[in-house]
Amino acid sequence: xxxxxxxxxxxxxxxxxxxxxxYGEAHAIKDVSVEIGDKAVTAFIGPSGCGKSTFLRxxxxxxxxxxxxxxxxxxxxxxxxINAKSVDPVQLRARVGMVFQKPNPxxxxxxxxxxxxxxxxxxxxxxPDLDAIVESCLRKAALWDEVKDRLDKPGTGLSGGQQQRLCxxxxxxxxxxxxxxxxPCSALDPIATARVEELIDELRDSFAIVIVTHSMQQAARVSxxxxxxxxxxxVEYDDTDKIFTNPSDKRTQxxxxxxxG
Amino acid sequence: MGVSTLIxxxxxxxxxxxxxxxxxxxxxxxxxxxxxxxxxFHAAHVMNWVLLPSLxxxxxxxxxxxxxxxxxxxxxxxxxxxxxxxxxxxIAGMVSQIAGGLTLLDExxxxxxxxxxxxxxxxxAEKGVALGGADIEPFMVRAADTLxxxxxxxxxxxxxxxxxxxxxxxxxxxxxxxxxMRARNRVETVIKGVLIAASAIAILTTVGxxxxxLSESLRFFSMxxxxxxxxxxTWDPRFAAADSTGDExxxxxxxPLLWGTAYISIIALIIAVPIGLFSAIxxxxxxxxxVRGIVKPIIEVLAGIPxxxxxxxxxxxxxxxxxxxxxxxxxxxxxxxSVMTAGVVMGIMIIPFISSLSDDIINAVPQSLRDxxxxxxxxxxxxxxxxxxxAALPGxxxxxxxxxxxxxxxxxxxxxxxxxxxxxxxxxFQEMTTITVKIVSQLTGDTEFTSPxxxxxxxxxxxxxxxxxxLNIYALHIVRKYREQYD
Numbered sequence: 055x056x057x058x059x060x061x062x063x064x065x066x067x068x069x070x071x072x073x074x075x076x077y078g079e080a081h082a083i084k085d086v087s088v089e090i091g092d093k094a095v096t097a098f099i100g101p102s103g104c105g106k107s108t109f110l111r112x113x114x115x116x117x118x119x120x121x122x123x124x125x126x127x128x129x130x131x132x133x134x135x136i137n138a139k140s141v142d143p144v145q146l147r148a149r150v151g152m153v154f155q156k157p158n159p160x161x162x163x164x165x166x167x168x169x170x171x172x173x174x175x176x177x178x179x180x181x182p183d184l185d186a187i188v189e190s191c192l193r194k195a196a197l198w199d200e201v202k203d204r205l206d207k208p209g210t211g212l213s214g215g216q217q218q219r220l221c222x223x224x225x226x227x228x229x230x231x232x233x234x235x236x237x238p239c240s241a242l243d244p245i246a247t248a249r250v251e252e253l254i255d256e257l258r259d260s261f262a263i264v265i266v267t268h269s270m271q272q273a274a275r276v277s278x279x280x281x282x283x284x285x286x287x288x289v290e291y292d293d294t295d296k297i298f299t300n301p302s303d304k305r306t307q308x309x310x311x312x313x314x315g
Numbered sequence: 316m317g318v319s320t321l322i323x324x325x326x327x328x329x330x331x332x333x334x335x336x337x338x339x340x341x342x343x344x345x346x347x348x349x350x351x352x353x354x355x356f357h358a359a360h361v362m363n364w365v366l367l368p369s370l371x372x373x374x375x376x377x378x379x380x381x382x383x384x385x386x387x388x389x390x391x392x393x394x395x396x397x398x399x400x401x402x403x404x405x406i407a408g409m410v411s412q413i414a415g416g417l418t419l420l421d422e423x424x425x426x427x428x429x430x431x432x433x434x435x436x437x438x439x440a441e442k443g444v445a446l447g448g449a450d451i452e453p454f455m456v457r458a459a460d461t462l463x464x465x466x467x468x469x470x471x472x473x474x475x476x477x478x479x480x481x482x483x484x485x486x487x488x489x490x491x492x493x494x495x496m497r498a499r500n501r502v503e504t505v506i507k508g509v510l511i512a513a514s515a516i517a518i519l520t521t522v523g524x525x526x527x528x529l530s531e532s533l534r535f536f537s538m539x540x541x542x543x544x545x546x547x548x549t550w551d552p553r554f555a556a557a558d559s560t561g562d563e564x565x566x567x568x569x570x571p572l573l574w575g576t577a578y579i580s581i582i583a584l585i586i587a588v589p590i591g592l593f594s595a596i597x598x599x600x601x602x603x604x605x606v607r608g609i610v611k612p613i614i615e616v617l618a619g620i621p622x623x624x625x626x627x628x629x630x631x632x633x634x635x636x637x638x639x640x641x642x643x644x645x646x647x648x649x650x651x652x653s654v655m656t657a658g659v660v661m662g663i664m665i666i667p668f669i670s671s672l673s674d675d676i677i678n679a680v681p682q683s684l685r686d687x688x689x690x691x692x693x694x695x696x697x698x699x700x701x702x703x704x705x706a707a708l709p710g711x712x713x714x715x716x717x718x719x720x721x722x723x724x725x726x727x728x729x730x731x732x733x734x735x736x737x738x739x740x741x742x743x744f745q746e747m748t749t750i751t752v753k754i755v756s757q758l759t760g761d762t763e764f765t766s767p768x769x770x771x772x773x774x775x776x777x778x779x780x781x782x783x784x785x786l787n788i789y790a791l792h793i794v795r796k797y798r799e800q801y802d
Contacts, residue, residue, distance in 0.1 A: 119689055121603065148692035158683035161706045170701065171691040221687065228691055 067092040067232060067262040068113060073127035075108050075117065082108050085127075086288045088281055090232070095254060095263045097273035097294065100283035101309070106266045109283070110234050113264065114150035115143040131232070148175050151230035151261075155237040157217035159209030159224075164201050167209040167220055168192060171228035187227055194260075195223035196253050215246025222253060226261070233257065235265040239272065251276050270310055274298050282306045318377060321474060325373075325481055329365040332485040336361030339492050352499035360498040363505045364488025369481035376473045384465045391458035406455065409446065414459035414466075416444040428456060528780065531764070531773035538767040539567050544774060546570065550737035552757065552768045567771050569778065571737040575654065575747035579733060580722040582658025582743065583665060588715055590662075591669025598670070599677035600699055611674065618667035622727040629660035629732035641744065648744035652734035655743040661728050665718040672717065676710030677703060709794040716790035720783040726751040750775050 068090040075083035083105045090096050090113075098106035108117070115136060117123040129136050136146055148171065159167050168188045171177075178184035188205070192198040197219045201212070209220050218238060225233060235254070239247040254263060254276050267273050273280050274294060281291040282305070290303045301307045340354035350357070388410055389397060396403050416439040417425060427433040435451050492498075536544070547568025594614060598607050634651035637659070642648040680703050688698040704711070734746025735756065757772040764770065 114690065116686065116690060119686070144692050144694050146692070147690055152686075152690035154683060154686060154690070156683055158681070158687040160684060160687065160702050162701075170688070170693075174691070174693050174697050174701075224687075224691065 065092045066090070067132065068264075069130045069133075070109075070112070071128045071130075073109065073112060073125065073129060075105070075112060075126075076124045077120075078122045082286055083112070084286045086283075088288060088291055090262055090264055091279060092231075092262045093258060093260075094279060095258050095265060095277040096279045096281065097277035098264065098266045098281050098283060099268075099270060099273050099309075100289075102268075104283040105286040106281075106283040107236050109288075110236055110264060110266050113232065113234055114147045114152055116147075116152065118143050148228045149230055150232045150234060151225035151228060152234045153218070153221050153225050153236065153238045156241050157214055157221050159212070159217050159220050161208065161210060163206045164192075164209045164212070164220060165205040168223050168227050170224060175228055177228070191223040191227040192220075194226060194257065195219045196249065196256075197223055213246070215242050215249060218242060218246070218250060219253065222250070222257075226257070230261065233261045233263045235263065237266050237268060240268060247272070270298070282309060284309070318373065318473070321373065321477055325366065325369045325477060328369070328478070328481045328485065329362045332365040332481075332488065333358045333362040335485070335489055336492060339489060343492065343494060348494040350494040351497050356498040356502050357492050357496070359502045360496075361485060361488040361492070363502065364491075365481045365485040367505070368484040369477045372477045372480045373473065376469065376476065380466075380469045380473075384462060384469070387465055388458045388462050391454050391461055393454060409451075410455050410458045410462060412444070412446055413439075413451070413455055414462040416442065416446070417456075417459055417463060419444065429460070525777075525780070528773050528777045531770055532777045535767055535770035535774045538770070539565075543567060544569055544771075548739065550753070552771060565768060567767070567774075569750075569775070571739050572748060572750045572753055572775070573778075574739045575733065575737070576723055576749040576751070578654050578743065578747065579658045579661060579729060579749060580719060582654065583661035583722045584715065584719055586659060586662030587665045587669055587718060591666045591718075592673055592711065594666070595670045595673035595677055596699055596704075598674050600695060600703065611671070614667050614670055616667075617663070618671070620664075622664065622725060623731075625660050625664050626727045626731035629656050629728055633660050634732055637744070645744075647742055648746075650734060650744075650746050652732055652746050653744045654733060654747045657729045657733035658743070660732060661722050661725055664725070664728065665722055668718045668721060669714050672714035673707070673711050676707045676714065679710070680706045709796075712793050713790050716786050720786050723783055723786075724751065724779060726755060730755055750779050754779075 066089045068088075070089075071087045073083055073086045074081065086105075086109055098110065100106050111117045112125055112129060113131075113136075115125075117125055125137065131146070131150065134141070160170065162170070165188055168191050169178075169184055172184060172187050178187055189198060189202075192201065197216060200216060201207075201220075209217065212220060218241070222233075222238070238254075239250050242250065251272065254265065257263060265273075265277065277294045279291070280294040280297040282289045282297065282301075282303070284305055290297065290301060290306045292302070297306060298310060301310065337354050337358035340350065340357035343350060344354060352360075385407065388407060389403060392403055392406065396406060413435065416435070417428070419442045420428070420438070424433070424438065428435050428438065431453065435456065436446055439446060544567050547566055548570045549566045549568045550571050551566045553565035594610075598611055602610060630651070634653070634656040637653065637656050638649065638651045642650075642653065642655075684702050684706060685698055688702045693701070729749045729752050733748055733752060735748050735752065736746040737753075738745060738747050740747070754772045754775050757769055757775075
């Protein structure tokens with residue numbers, strides 16, 4: 055595997071094989087295998103409850119925080135099994151950042167929200183370094199100009215769209231290799247959505263991005279690869295253009311033409 | 316027949332009104348009208364018309380009766396007696412005793428008493444009524460007669476007017492039943508009124524308590540200067556002689572009591588806040604569902620232990636241990652009762668308040684914040700310290716202040732374990748005393764509410780009230796400030 059900067063689109067960043075997830079007795083994800091490319095946006099689409107968010111949360115082991123959840127199968131990040139005993143989920147989550155459905159800024163200042171990750175991972179030893187990280191992340195998240203004069207104000211005082219961009223800035227501040235986005239625009243209005251989508255397109259140069267979305271237009275706009283999930287099974291995984299123009303599975307066809315879901 | 320019987324009668328009338336209203340409304344529906352409100356609302360409306368006027372009459376008469384009767388009775392008193400309020404209060408008490416006794420006699424005996432043929436005292440003693448106090452004078456018997464006469468008039472009037480109000484009200488309500496009548500909305504208005512009345516009673520009670528304390532405190536401050544009370548550093552009220560009315564040279568310095576209260580409460584909080592908060596964090600963030608289901612009720616059992624039992628515990632167990640293990644070896648004190656003993660046990664008492672309230676508050680922090688923090692690679696304790704606790708802080712501060720006002724007002728533990736010596740000292744192994752302890756000691760025993768030695772208890776109570784009120788207001792202020800910041 056090559057390191058981030060030289061990699062071409064299509065290099066595999068995350069490789070999942072035969073992943074199964076159980077919530078207690080319920081079998082939520084059935085035998086999903088998928089290869090997620092580096093420096094590209096991969097979209098997961100599918101009707102509600104199809105397991106796409108659950109699968110997303112396997113990639114940074116967020117499902118560990120749920121007592122009754124059990125994951126089997128292998129997920130390799132850069133060839134390393136993330137479920138191996140030697141992997142610390144806390145360290146893993148610094149490498150695989152996550153943005154949630156609802157903007158969830160911490161009850162802290164804008165600055166401290168972004169500085170949170172770098173501080174706990176000891177990425178900056180002094181204030182100027184930390185300032186630089188915060189500024190560059192806010193710039194990457196296209197938020198700097200809007201908040202540079204009020205970095206000490208609470209992050210919860212921003213508008214919904216700004217809050218979500220703050221959460222993206224917070225997620226990229228730990229310099230992750232993969233960025234997971236769980237319906238990042240579902241709580242936003244169309245204008246804020248457009249800004250976040252632009253942002254995703256720019257961030258694609260630096261990270262492997264996986265986005266779960268309910269909006270097929272959004273998947274078509276931002277992603278290069280699309281996976282269609284249905285009832286816990288990954289039905290089809292292919293180039294986004296192919297999925298939306300010429301899907302090979304009948305169920306995919308029905309879903310994207312709006313016949314169900 | 317008393318007021319409670321009357322209320323039962325009114326309720327029966329209301330039920331009758333309900334049934335009558337319902338029948339009329341049902342008949343109206345059957346006749347093909349499409350009424351605005353369903354029959355149940357019409358029935359409830361009639362019921363309200365029965366209840367509200369008659370209850371208003373009962374309340375008015377019950378309030379007015381003692382005032383009118385008392386004035387009429389005192390009108391019989393000789394003029395010079397009326398000047399002396401204390402004395403005429405005593406006589407008024409006797410008159411009502413005599414009046415009670417008179418009702419036990421038959422008409423012939425009463426007549427003999429009135430003309431003075433038979434002395435009243437032995438006659439009543441025969442019937443089992445012992446009259447105390449001063450000699451019985453003819454005007455007292457006249458006053459007692461007036462009292463009995465007025466009372467029976469009022470009882471009759473009460474019944475008559477109440478039932479009249481109920482019947483007329485019910486009839487008016489019943490006549491209003493028409494298809495277009497908006498009974499549903501009117502019933503809604505009455506429900507709102509009842510709810511407002513309930514909260515008004517709670518508020519008025521508080522106001523009443525404050526005013527009763529305030530008036531007694533003002534009497535105290537008319538005898539002892541507020542400067543002596545609030546800034547005096549010596550507590551020495553001397554003796555409360557049975558009929559003393561003036562300042563006997565006692566000193567009522569509040570400061571030693573305030574210091575004792577504050578010192579004990581601070582020790583209690585130093586013990587209870589970390590333990591309570593940490594156990595809340597454990598229960599909310601770390602414990603599995605099963606452990607939490609066992610641990611939380613056990614901690615809450617602590618809250619159900621009567622404070623007098625904590626007092627025993629302090630007196631019998633904690634006090635001697637602290638004395639023998641710490642105070643005596645260090646040469647700091649030799650008493651089992653001490654600030655430390657009371658503070659430690661009081662701390663144990665308020666642990667469940669802090670832990671239970673904090674646990675609820677921590678649980679109310681949205682899961683999305685924890686997810687956000689875990690998603691950035693934070694550990695559990697980092698998440699708790701940097702995200703969960705700051706978000707829960709206003710509630711936790713509220714819980715702590717609530718526990719603090721409980722500690723300040725706590726009585727039984729300090730009565731048993733803090734000692735009675737008034738002292739301003741930093742040594743926690745000495746006896747000290749608190750405001751509540753002194754209120755208890757000033758009010759127990761044979762007391763008359765005229766001497767400053769007793770009235771000081773009200774001034775102390777008022778001070779305590781103001782302190783806890785201030786604490787609560789401050790807590791609300793903090794909570795609001797943080798809420799603005801984090802919402």
